[in-house]
Amino acid sequence: MKIAIDAMGGDYAPLEIVKGIEIARDRYQNIEFQLYGTENEVKPLVNNWDRIELIATTEVIAMGDEPVKAMRRKKDSSMVRAAMAVKEGQADALFSAGNTGALLSSAIFLIGRIKGVDRPALASAMPSFDGQHDQFVFMDLGANAENKPSHLYQYGILGSFYATHVLGITAPRVRLLNNGAEEDKGDEVHKIAHQLMKNSPSFNFLGNIEARELLEGTADVVVADGFSGNAALKATEGTALMMLKQIKQAILDSGVGGKLGGALLKPAFKQVQKKLDYNEAGGAVILGVKAPVVKTHGSAKAAAVANTMGQIKTMLDNQLVPDIQNYISAHTEELQSGKQVLNAQLND
Template sequence: MRIAVDAMGGDFAPQAMVEGVMLAKKEFPEIEFQLYGKEAEIRKYLTDETNITIIHTDEKINSEDEPVKAIRRKKQASMVLAAQAVKDGSADALFSAGNTGALLAAGLFIVGRIKGIERPGLMSTLPVIGTEKGFDMLDLGANAENKPEHLLQYAILGSYYAKNVRKIAQPKVGLLNNGTEESKGNELSKKAFELLQANEEIHFIGNVEARELLEGRADVVVTDGFTGNAVLKSIEGTALGMMKLLKQAILSSGIKGKVGALLLKDGLSDLKEQMDYAKHGGAVLFGLKAPVIKTHGAAKADAVAATIRQIHTMLASDVVNQLVAHFEGER
């Protein structure tokens, strides 16, 4: 397995990326890592150079760069070179914590989409309360607008991922909607419902509401990119807000509150761990000819290592080639 890593992407690059690679190397010594970026900066954090290749470049894509222009103009950027390595076949997957829009553009324009996939979707595994299972949701923002046919493709993509990567034998697929009744929703939702219900390749369970997502009613949830991104940001914001409110309540409740918090410390730590979706890995731009994975820009070494574990599972399961056979075999 060969993973092309944009070592200069992210808020804490290259330190977080390289330290994460070092953690992952202990678990997966067979992986070959290609680190793209400033060699001198990368070497500061290397503790083991076995199966490590550094491809030096001084150019990188910044967070404020316009994505498509950056991909087209910065030909020597670390992200672009890593994507080109995947396209050329010298790497099997692309991994970055950098500019999300630029990574989407690099995936689409350099790595390329699977024939038959009209709009690749951005997918993450999000937490479910009370279990380690989680659920996969897409599209989370790769596309501002979608057609019903796209949502059907997302259901198939998500089902393949849940089966092969998360080892769920028969993933339950839900359509995010403003009600559980079949008649609910706008034209996109109603037409998508018909397509999903008629497709025998997936286990469609009907509409799911946003309030049901964290209960784990579905293993795969599909929606358009605009709605998916808004829901994702709402979940993130609510989780952060609740933790802040809890901390404020403890600090303002005097000695009793602080003693209570001390007694609940382990439980609160478990809650925080359970709601941390970074442990499931990064966001996958799914529907491309190879895995293209984005971890959070503020990711530290442990989140980077978790994403590499996710990439390892994707490559070991050969899920992308299965999707190629599925969609290109239909043509």
């Protein structure tokens, strides 16, 4: 399998990207890596060219660039050239730590949507602390600021496939992020989406979930509109990191006894911190396009890059995208029928 790498995307590119790829190359024996980037910056960083190829590019999409314009104007950028390689069948998957909007645009407009998927979404595996599994799928995380009920329904299907194929969860439990547990909560979009998901034979729907329950392990897939999902993700991450910081400071300020107790608890804190660390989890996946496209954090370093290569390998090994395509194709009539009925209700 071949993975196209945007070597110039990210806060620490290309150094940490190349370091991560070399770790992954030594870890995964059946992957070839295509590095797209500025030759005089990338080439000196590679220590061993085994299963690594450099494709020289002349442009870079910066974090501050307007996504669609950058994708269209910077055709020789590392990101666009890597996406084109996937589109043309020269690579099987795309990876970047760069501009999220530009990567979404490249995935949708260059690689293309799966036929029958209305809105590809950004999904990530989040830690689960009290449930049956260590992680759950959370989507959409910001690919779409607004959604129709049919989009949320499709996210339930896409998220379930990711949970089974990548996280290894059998019959994943799907819940809808809302401002209350009752099925009549939320705006019209969420009320109608709840009814559509409630009656779906396509996945195991267990009802609404509130943001405070996200990490409790009561769902394997949490579906959200892009605005709410992104806000909930950032609030959860920020709260978790702040609490760890405050606990550490409280221990340091509590005298000798507190410091001794903190030393004894240090392994437990490290375990929680590791579970919350994005470097361990891999990247966010754009689900609903014709190939695996994965975006890791802009500040990701080599460990996160290497772990994300393993995530992509699992997606390819387990035929995630082909299985989604086959399912959507086989159920197109059913999906379209339900979508038309519920969108008509929303318009009324």
